[in-house]
Amino acid sequence: MRYIVIGLGYFGSSLSMKLTDMGHEVIAVDKDLAKVEMYKDRVTHTVALDASDAQAISTLPVADTDVVLVGIGEDFGASVMATAIFKQLGVKRLMSRAISPLHQTVLEAIGVDQIIRPEQESAERLAKKLEMRGVIDSFDLSEDYNIIEATVPEKYAGMTIAETDFRARYQVNVLTILRNQETRNMFGRSHLKPKVMGVVTGNTIFEAGDILVVFGKIQDIDRLLHE
Incomplete structure (x- = not known):
């Protein structure tokens, strides 16, 4: 798969290197030439x-990219601007990093597909989630067994x-x-928020768009999702 990662701070650089090590094509972007040379x-x-420059972003192969992740941290304005530009370009999947509740609300208003909070999510954990198509979240119980959230x-x-x-x-x-249930943020924009359905039984019926929370070996879960 091809990824574009915007921002080569600690989180963006760690994610870019991990995805590269997994065999994916990664285009890592930063306006700081020293960071670009470093990695x-x-x-x-x-x-x-400069990812906040629409003309500069137009030089990237956005249409042929599977996931764009805006990992800019402290520069709130640059993060929002870059996210808005990629959203306007209609990327296949858009993820953005949020560093505060207000930042998250603004990103929700833009309509990103997923918001990342680095203090809650390590770059290595996110890379593992991106590796498995359809996986929304994961928790490693051991080297072999995981709890996975997947559509x-x-x-x-x-x-x-x-x-x-x-x-x-x-x-x-x-x-x-x-x-998923529809709710509204402080700007009045509607978005879907998942609700836990409690303890399930053999009679529980799956609906389109449901998110499964499953336990098992990662390779077995992968077979379930993609066979």
């Missing part, structure tokens, strides 16, 4: 440009947990389901 041998591509595959919508038989077929247990 040029550790990341697939490094580019020096339910469309083919299971309308089926019960008993009918899918994930435990027998994949050795994966469904712990609960998160179901």
Whole structure:
């Protein structure tokens, strides 16, 4: 997959190097030439440009990129401007870093696909989530076992947990389901917020867009999501 990471601070550089090590193509961007030079041998591509400049961003292969992540931290204005430009360009998946509740609210108003809070999410953990298509969040219990949040595959919508038989077929247990409900932020913009559906049973029916919370080995969960 191809990623564009904006900002080569600690978080952005760590994420860029981890994704590169995983075999992905990464275009890491920063306006600081010294940072670009520092990581040029550790990341697939490094580019020096101002991501708050729409004309400069137009030189990047945005249309052919799977995920754009705006990792700019302390420069609130540059973060919001870069995010808004990428949103206007219609990128496939847009993620942005927030450093405060207000920053998060503004990013929600812009309409990003996912907001990252670095104090809650390490670059290595995020890289693992990006590695598995469909995964929203993950928690490592050991080297082998994980608890994963992932969007339910469309083919299971309308089926019960008993009918899918994930435990027998994949050795994966469904712990609960998160179901999106519409809510509004302080600007009045509507967005979807997941609600925990509590303890599920074999009769619980999956709906399109549900988020599964499952437990199992990472390779088994990957088979469940993509077979």
